[in-house]
Amino acid sequence: MFSLPIVDHEVFERYAGLSLPRHVSYPMPTWWHDVDPHEATSIREESLQQVPQRDLSIYLHIPFCEALCKFCACNKTIMRKTAKNADENVSSYVKALLQEMSWRASTLGAGRCVRQIHWGGGTPTYLSCQLIQEIHNTLASLFDIHCDAEISIEVDPRVTSSEQLQLLRHLGFNRISLGVQDFDERVQKHIHRVQPYELVKQCVETCRESGFESLNFDLIYGLPYQTVETVADMVDKSISLSPDRVAFYHYAQIPDKIATQRGIHHQQMPDSKNKLAMFLLAVERFQSAGYEFIGLDHFAKADETLAQAARQGTINRNFQGMTTGVDLDLIGIGASSISQFVRFGYLQNHREPQTYVDRIQQTLEPAIRGIRLNEDDCLRQTVINHLYCYAEICPKRIEALFDIVFDEYFATELEQLEQLQNDGLVNITSDNRIQLTFPLGRVLMRNVAAIFDAYINRDAYRFGEKHAFSTNA
Numbered sequence: 001m002f003s004l005p006i007v008d009h010e011v012f013e014r015y016a017g018l019s020l021p022r023h024v025s026y027p028m029p030t031w032w033h034d035v036d037p038h039e040a041t042s043i044r045e046e047s048l049q050q051v052p053q054r055d056l057s058i059y060l061h062i063p064f065c066e067a068l069c070k071f072c073a074c075n076k077t078i079m080r081k082t083a084k085n086a087d088e089n090v091s092s093y094v095k096a097l098l099q100e101m102s103w104r105a106s107t108l109g110a111g112r113c114v115r116q117i118h119w120g121g122g123t124p125t126y127l128s129c130q131l132i133q134e135i136h137n138t139l140a141s142l143f144d145i146h147c148d149a150e151i152s153i154e155v156d157p158r159v160t161s162s163e164q165l166q167l168l169r170h171l172g173f174n175r176i177s178l179g180v181q182d183f184d185e186r187v188q189k190h191i192h193r194v195q196p197y198e199l200v201k202q203c204v205e206t207c208r209e210s211g212f213e214s215l216n217f218d219l220i221y222g223l224p225y226q227t228v229e230t231v232a233d234m235v236d237k238s239i240s241l242s243p244d245r246v247a248f249y250h251y252a253q254i255p256d257k258i259a260t261q262r263g264i265h266h267q268q269m270p271d272s273k274n275k276l277a278m279f280l281l282a283v284e285r286f287q288s289a290g291y292e293f294i295g296l297d298h299f300a301k302a303d304e305t306l307a308q309a310a311r312q313g314t315i316n317r318n319f320q321g322m323t324t325g326v327d328l329d330l331i332g333i334g335a336s337s338i339s340q341f342v343r344f345g346y347l348q349n350h351r352e353p354q355t356y357v358d359r360i361q362q363t364l365e366p367a368i369r370g371i372r373l374n375e376d377d378c379l380r381q382t383v384i385n386h387l388y389c390y391a392e393i394c395p396k397r398i399e400a401l402f403d404i405v406f407d408e409y410f411a412t413e414l415e416q417l418e419q420l421q422n423d424g425l426v427n428i429t430s431d432n433r434i435q436l437t438f439p440l441g442r443v444l445m446r447n448v449a450a451i452f453d454a455y456i457n458r459d460a461y462r463f464g465e466k467h468a469f470s471t472n473a
């Protein structure tokens with residue numbers, strides 16, 4: 001039995017039933033439009049003119065995986081590997097990646113310091129040591145990487161060798177994220193992701209011996225055949241391996257978009273009441289073990305940089321999840337990757353790896369979608385971001401950043417919030433801060449954020465499940 005906070009289930013079901021975005025961008029990609037090469041270039045150039053010296057974050061997308069996990073909603077390409085074909089299969093993609101890197105360095109890199117680098121996928125450790133080294137060295141030769149830069153990579157423990165881990169550390173990677181998902185054998189079998197606890201433990205030990213400063217686990221709840229008991233076990237096993245950060249994702253089931261999820265049926269999945277219990281027990285257990293609960297679905301040890309940044313008000317949220325460092329332009333390189341220019345706009349490369357390669361080979365612009373932000377977008381983006389990062393909106397803080405009177409600008413939204421206040425999702429403090437309650441407000445954070453999303457409200461648009469999950473993919 002678990003002793004969990006009391007939740008009004010009638011209220012919870014009323015709000016949880018709506019399918020809403022997680023706001024990893026604002027506006028959500030659904031509202032972006034097709035951009036021609038001229039517009040893509042001008043978005044980059046004008047953002048650069050706005051703040052030429054802004055520091056950078058770089059995201060590299062490596063889409064390859066050796067085998068398919070049935071639940072996966074990331075942008076990946078499955079390529080079985082033999083010792084012979086491994087590098088050959090990916091060489092044209094790697095060449096295109098290096099080419100795009102050099103284009104971006106020449107237009108956006110000059111005099112700008114890179115504070116963060118993140119390799120995501122797919123599975124970046126699909127690549128051989130030789131290719132990993134070539135990509136990293138090229139990046140380091142093209143950009144000015146800060147000596148304290150956070151350099152991170154997503155790895156699948158099943159396919160990552162100790163040789164690769166040692167090389168990554170040697171190259172300067174200091175953060176590593178392990179896709180764990182779940183430890184339960186029955187769940188693992190069903191999602192085609194068999195990965196015993198011992199294998200993860202071994203990978204964690206090698207990461208620690210290699211000297212990575214920070215280790216993250218990706219866990220998922222809501223998967224088929226999970227129960228509150230199996231999730232409790234998954235959380236306890238995770239805590240026993242002491243990751244510095246944990247991303248505790250809600251399983252996004254979007255079968256109309258991800259064909260492999262069609263084999264996962266609703267009857268096999270936990271219902272919303274059980275998922276709520278899973279989530280609350282994770283919060284309780286991670287907090288008891290010394291982790292801080294951050295944002296929608298992250299945990300970090302109190303002395304970890306993410307928890308420190310949350311306390312100092314310097315946390316951010318983007319397509320890679322929660323990050324430290326607020327004012328960085330993000331340059332996305334690779335198929336489907338997204339670039340984010342602070343208070344300016346977004347651009348996204350073609351999703352399909354072969355088309356991306358073809359475009360680069362033909363010296364064509366790889367970005368095909370994007371948006372320029374107007375002033376209202378920038379303001380709402382900040383408000384929504386504060387809510388996800390700090391679980392509150394402080395009108396004074398917003399007024400210090402934008403030339404508005406909060407109560408006047410958001411008069412309609414504040415009126416709508418009254419219902420959520422009556423239902424116990426938010427508290428308004430004596431100095432007018434809008435704070436999410438725990439547990440109800442925190443678990444229904446997306447419903448509160450949706451009030452401030454002009455695109456949802458303007459067209460009374462209800463997001464379908466297909467929009468509810470987004471990665472940099």
Ligand SMILES: C[S@@+](CC[C@H](N)C(=O)[O-])C[C@H]1O[C@@H](n2cnc3c(N)ncnc32)[C@H](O)[C@@H]1O
Nearest residue numbers: 072073121122123154155156179218249251252
């Ligand atoms: C690119 S993968 C991580 C690296 C590596 N490919 C692996 O699986 O270990 C990114 C993460 O997205 C999460 N993810 C993928 N599909 C998801 C889904 N349908 N719902 C929730 N999270 C999902 C998983 O936790 C996964 O670890």
Ligand code: SF4
Nearest residue numbers: 065068069072074122
């Ligand atoms: S979860 Fe990771 S390894 Fe599995 S298919 Fe998705 S990206 Fe590939």
